[in-house]
Amino acid sequence: MSEIKVSGLHKSFGKVHVLRGLDFEVQKGEGVILLGANGCGKSTLMRSICGLTPTDQGEILIQDQSLQKASRRKVMAMRNKVGVVFQKFNLVGNLSVFQNVLYGALGSSRWGLLGCMGPFASQEKREKVMACLERVSLADKADRKAEELSGGQQQRVAIARMLMQEPEIVLADEPIASLDPKSGQEVMELLWDVVQEQGLTVICTLHQLDIALQYGERFIGMKAGQVDIDARKGAITKAELEGLYRGQVRVDAPENWKGVSELQTSAA
Numbered sequence: 001m002s003e004i005k006v007s008g009l010h011k012s013f014g015k016v017h018v019l020r021g022l023d024f025e026v027q028k029g030e031g032v033i034l035l036g037a038n039g040c041g042k043s044t045l046m047r048s049i050c051g052l053t054p055t056d057q058g059e060i061l062i063q064d065q066s067l068q069k070a071s072r073r074k075v076m077a078m079r080n081k082v083g084v085v086f087q088k089f090n091l092v093g094n095l096s097v098f099q100n101v102l103y104g105a106l107g108s109s110r111w112g113l114l115g116c117m118g119p120f121a122s123q124e125k126r127e128k129v130m131a132c133l134e135r136v137s138l139a140d141k142a143d144r145k146a147e148e149l150s151g152g153q154q155q156r157v158a159i160a161r162m163l164m165q166e167p168e169i170v171l172a173d174e175p176i177a178s179l180d181p182k183s184g185q186e187v188m189e190l191l192w193d194v195v196q197e198q199g200l201t202v203i204c205t206l207h208q209l210d211i212a213l214q215y216g217e218r219f220i221g222m223k224a225g226q227v228d229i230d231a232r233k234g235a236i237t238k239a240e241l242e243g244l245y246r247g248q249v250r251v252d253a254p255e256n257w258k259g260v261s262e263l264q265t266s267a268a
C-alpha cells in the first residue's frame, strides 16, 4: 500500500487547465521535494491532496482510501492524518504561541473547539503542547503572542502545531519562502529532522534548488500539469532541471552532497 497515490488527476480553474492527468505514488516515510516553475500547479496539487481543493477528474488515495469517493466524515478523518506547513505560517497572530499549538489538536478533540481552548484543555493536552514547543526550542515563548515572534520563530510554531496534530503525512508548501536564508536553512533542518525522527511521509515544495537538493530523497518535477521528472537523490541532472524551469538554473549544492559532481558534469 502506498501512502499517497495520485492517478489521472485533472483540475481546471475556468479555462486554465492546471493539472493534466497527474500520476505518481509516494511510499510511507518517503521525503519528496516537489519542483516546478511558478504557476505549474504545485500548490493546487498540495491543496488537492489535503482535501482543500476539489478536483475535476482522477483520484487521490490516502492510505488506500479515495478522497473523491469517501463520505464527508471520512474525508475529515483522512484530513486529520495530513499535517500542513504553509509559507505564510497561518497562525492566529493575536493569540498566544501556546494556544496556536493547542489548535493542532482540533481534529482529534472530543469537545471540538472548546477542548482546544486554553482554560478547558486537559492536562495531557497542555503537557503535549509544551513537549511540541520544547521540540522546536520555543517553550520559553509559550505565553507570547504569535505575531510578536520573528518569521523563523513563527514557522517553528507552525511546525509545533503540526506535531500536535500527530499527522502521518506532512505537506509543506514553500515552508521557507518568507524567511531569510539563514532562518530558512534552520527551519528546513528542523522540519526535516522532525519528520524523519517520526518516520512521517513528506511532500515539500521549494524554489531554492540548493536546499531542495540537500534535503530531498526523491524529486518530482511538474511541468504542463504532468510529472516531468521523477528521480532519486543523486540521479537528477542539471539538464533535467533546466528543462523543468525552461532555462539556466544555478545550483549551489552543498559540498557534502553526493550528487553534486553528477549535477555539474551533466551541465555540459
Ligand SMILES: Nc1ncnc2c1ncn2[C@@H]1O[C@H](COP(=O)(O)OP(=O)(O)OP(=O)(O)O)[C@@H](O)[C@H]1O
Pocket: 013, 016, 018, 036, 037, 038, 039, 040, 041, 042, 043, 044, 045
Ligand atoms: N483558486 C484559484 N482560482 C483561479 N485560479 C487559480 C486558483 N488557484 C490557482 N490558480 C491558478 O492555477 C495555476 C497554478 O497555480 P498554483 O498556485 O498551483 O501554482 P504553483 O506551481 O504553486 O505556483 P508558485 O510556484 O508560483 O507558487 C495558476 O495559473 C494560478 O493562477
